[in-house]
Amino acid sequence: MCGWNSGQSAVSQYLGGKLALNLEALIKLSEVLDFEPEDVSPTLGRGITRKTNSTAPGKTESRESFIQRDEGDENYAFIPQYTAMAAAGAGHDNPHVEIRSTLAFKKEWLASKGLQPRNLRVIYADGESMWPAINDQDVLLVDSSQVEPVENGVFVIESSTDGTVVKRLIRAPVQEWILRSDNADKAKYPDRFYLRSESNEHQIVGRVIWRGGDL
Numbered sequence: 001m002c003g004w005n006s007g008q009s010a011v012s013q014y015l016g017g018k019l020a021l022n023l024e025a026l027i028k029l030s031e032v033l034d035f036e037p038e039d040v041s042p043t044l045g046r047g048i049t050r051k052t053n054s055t056a057p058g059k060t061e062s063r064e065s066f067i068q069r070d071e072g073d074e075n076y077a078f079i080p081q082y083t084a085m086a087a088a089g090a091g092h093d094n095p096h097v098e099i100r101s102t103l104a105f106k107k108e109w110l111a112s113k114g115l116q117p118r119n120l121r122v123i124y125a126d127g128e129s130m131w132p133a134i135n136d137q138d139v140l141l142v143d144s145s146q147v148e149p150v151e152n153g154v155f156v157i158e159s160s161t162d163g164t165v166v167k168r169l170i171r172a173p174v175q176e177w178i179l180r181s182d183n184a185d186k187a188k189y190p191d192r193f194y195l196r197s198e199s200n201e202h203q204i205v206g207r208v209i210w211r212g213g214d215l
Contacts, residue, residue: 077110077117078102079141086123086140086156086166103139113209119145121206123156125213129181129189130154130166138213140166146207149177149194154208157194160201166208169194 081101103122110117125138133154134140142156149155149169156166157179170178172193179202181189194202 075107076104077107077120078104079117079120079122081122086125086164103141105141115143115209116145119143119206120209125166125211129183130168131183133168133182134166134208134211135213138211140208141210141212142206143209144206147204149204150207156205156208158203158205164205167192 079102081103083100105117105120107117110120121142121144123140123142125134125136125140128136140156146153146155149171151171152168154166154168156164158164165179167179168182170180170191172178177194179192179194181191183189
């Protein structure tokens with residue numbers, strides 16, 4: 001397909017979200033389908049730079065001539081971006097989860113945090129219970145290797161009654177933890193207790209390391 005060795009099947013899998021989108025694929029898809037990389041993935045698009053347009057007026061410069069990599073892929077870790085939602089609210093059910101693309105994070109930054117890319121996942125917040133720390137539709141970077149409760153840490157938790165939630169853990173007496181929403185409206189978002197013995201009721205999926213969203 002237009003000289004791309006990946007073929008039409010791979011293209012349709014990228015477009016359908018069955019294959020994780022990386023910088024190389026994004027550039028080639030933009031060449032084939034004639035769109036701006038930043039419109040599809042602003043995060044990956046930041047890894048692309050444009051040459052100064054010296055084309056004479058009235059002429060269209062080919063995409064191949066102005067799209068190039070600013071830094072090599074080896075400087076970035078491409079973290080899978082899942083369709084799963086973690087409710088910053090009453091709870092979110094995720095019966096079917098797929099990888100729809102990737103988000104690029106600098107390996108140097110991940111290393112400074114002691115993070116291993118293989119343990120990381122990207123999901124989205126849904127709701128306002130964790131406001132102002134986490135807003136509705138914020139991107140959440142989750143470390144699935146961190147499943148032990150930490151005082152004041154924010155975790156994604158799978159609940160048999162509430163589905164997938166994101167809450168702050170506060171230590172309580174007698175081996176208990178409080179699942180706390182940051183939102184001050186406790187009538188709507190009350191504290192809940194989490195007993196380590198209730199492993200069937202609540203299971204920590206991972207710790208939220210970073211969030212990104214609108215200001």
